[in-house]
Amino acid sequence: MQDITLDIQSDEINDLHKIADLFNTFFCEIPIKLLMNNKINNSMPPDKHRMNIKGCNKSFFFSSVTENEVVKLAKSLKNKFTTGYDDILDVIVKQCIAYFKKPLTGIFNASLETGTFPEQLKIAKVMPIHKKGNTRNINNYRPIALLSVFSKLLEKLVYNRIITFIEKNGIITDAQYGFRSKRSTETALLDFINNVQSAIDNKMNPVGIFLDLSKAYDVLDHKILLDKLNTYGIRGITSG
Numbered sequence: 001m002q003d004i005t006l007d008i009q010s011d012e013i014n015d016l017h018k019i020a021d022l023f024n025t026f027f028c029e030i031p032i033k034l035l036m037n038n039k040i041n042n043s044m045p046p047d048k049h050r051m052n053i054k055g056c057n058k059s060f061f062f063s064s065v066t067e068n069e070v071v072k073l074a075k076s077l078k079n080k081f082t083t084g085y086d087d088i089l090d091v092i093v094k095q096c097i098a099y100f101k102k103p104l105t106g107i108f109n110a111s112l113e114t115g116t117f118p119e120q121l122k123i124a125k126v127m128p129i130h131k132k133g134n135t136r137n138i139n140n141y142r143p144i145a146l147l148s149v150f151s152k153l154l155e156k157l158v159y160n161r162i163i164t165f166i167e168k169n170g171i172i173t174d175a176q177y178g179f180r181s182k183r184s185t186e187t188a189l190l191d192f193i194n195n196v197q198s199a200i201d202n203k204m205n206p207v208g209i210f211l212d213l214s215k216a217y218d219v220l221d222h223k224i225l226l227d228k229l230n231t232y233g234i235r236g237i238t239s240g
Contacts (some may be wrong), residue, residue: 005136006019020136066105067105070104073156074153077091111154121151123148124147129143162178
């Protein structure tokens with residue numbers, strides 16, 4: 001951990017072990033504190049979210065992973081110097097993938113066939129990153145999770161299969177720009193500007209509403225998420 005000093009109440013904390021425990025407690029308690037502070041609206045009627053999503057009658061199934069696919073995916077990794085808990089660099093996997101592609105492919109296929117994500121690949125190295133303000137204030141930090149390179153490979157294999165199914169069946173609205181091929185914040189901005197210009201040309205008054213959701217992923221409702229996945233066609237083992 002980087003050198004950090006925290007002010008907790010009236011005490012100055014600079015012992016790294018104590019700081020690690022403080023950050024762990026702080027990050028774990030964020031969802032609980034948000035609930036206690038009534039910052040989450042749990043009054044949504046059951047199935048209300050179903051009204052605003054497009055369902056799919058087809059069901060998604062995982063296709064098998066091939067050794068060539070694993071090799072190609074590993075070769076596409078960026079040469080990052082950050083590592084997960086196993087301290088294995090991406091570049092090492094890129095250089096040595098040919099030697100363990102067979103067992104790794106077997107593990108990935110077993111995961112997809114059973115709908116089970118290996119427990120060891122769920123372990124993350126969590127780092128506190130300063131966001132803004134006083135560096136001694138624990139509230140000014142956010143966590144980032146550094147996963148094993150093998151976890152990232154399996155995640156990418158799952159993503160590639162799901163996004164292909166989603167795009168093929170036209171499930172996601174065209175207004176979705178994030179995490180999609182050939183779409184980005186730049187294309188979203190260009191489309192927004194074009195819509196505004198078009199509205200002005202047609203003597204209309206364009207209005208923009210911008211939202212920034214704080215700690216959205218910390219309070220994600222997994223029940224609603226799984227229900228939406230089911231509606232989209234991702235059911236059974238594939239949603240596990």
